[in-house]
Amino acid sequence: xxxxxxxxxxxxxxxxxxxxxxxxxxxxxxxxxxxxxxxxxxxxxxxxxxxxxxxxxxxxxxxxxxxxxxxxxxxxxxxxxxxxxxxxxxxxxxxxxxxxxxxxxxxxxxxxxxxxxx
Numbered sequence: 001x002x003x004x005x006x007x008x009x010x011x012x013x014x015x016x017x018x019x020x021x022x023x024x025x026x027x028x029x030x031x032x033x034x035x036x037x038x039x040x041x042x043x044x045x046x047x048x049x050x051x052x053x054x055x056x057x058x059x060x061x062x063x064x065x066x067x068x069x070x071x072x073x074x075x076x077x078x079x080x081x082x083x084x085x086x087x088x089x090x091x092x093x094x095x096x097x098x099x100x101x102x103x104x105x106x107x108x109x110x111x112x113x114x115x116x117x118x
Contacts, residue, residue, distance in 0.1 A: 002108055002109075002110075002111045003018075003105060003110045003111065004110075004111045004113060005091070005110055005111065005112045005113065006113045006115065007078070007112065007114055007115075008083075008114070008115055008116075008117050009083055009084065009085065009086050009114050009116055010080070010083055011078065011083060011117075012077070012078040012080065012082075013078070015075055015076065015078065016042070016075065016076045016078070016091070016110070016112070017073055017074070017075045018073070018074050018075075018104065019031065019071070019073050020032035020034070020072040020073070020074065020093075020095070020102070020104050021072065031071050031072035031073075032072035032102075033069065033070045034065055034069040034070070034072055034074075034095065035069045035070060036097050036098040037065050037069065037095050037096065037097050038096045038097060038098065039062065039095075039096045040062070040063040040064065040065050040074045040093055040094065040096070041060060041061065041062055041063055041094045042059060042060075042061055042062075042063040042076035042091060042092075042093055042094075043057055043059065043091065043092055043093075044057070044058050044059040044089050044090065044091040044112060045057050045058055045090055046058070046089055046090070047088065047089075047090055059091075061076070061079075063075055063076045063093055064076070064077065065095075074093045074095060074104070076091075076093070083114050085114065086114050086115055086116045087114055088111055088112070088113050089111075089112040089114065090109035090110070090111065090112070091109055091110040091112050092104065092109050092110065
């Protein structure tokens with residue numbers, strides 16, 4: 001099931017938080033330790049369509065690695081101008097670690113549902 005994040009057009013709150021989880025050697029889900037993370041970026045684009053199979057990236061901005069890093073939480077703080085249009089968009093976090101790039105969520109993007117203000 002897709003992660004759905006509702007927010008109003010032109011809003012800066014709520015911030016987008018995502019807890020990265022992984023299965024340990026015993027198969028139990030636990031927080032992904034981000035102690036070796038070097039940076040995090042948030043990316044957002046429109047869904048692909050027949051008329052636009054490769055839509056441009058609308059947001060590619062630095063995110064935040066929340067403390068404590070062992071909790072595995074990344075965040076993006078919306079800024080003015082990020083959400084000028086209503087609609088559904090797809091988002092993901094790119095976390096650069098000492099061992100490589102981690103793109104999350106791993107199964108499918110976050111569905112960011114931007115609604116009109118009254």
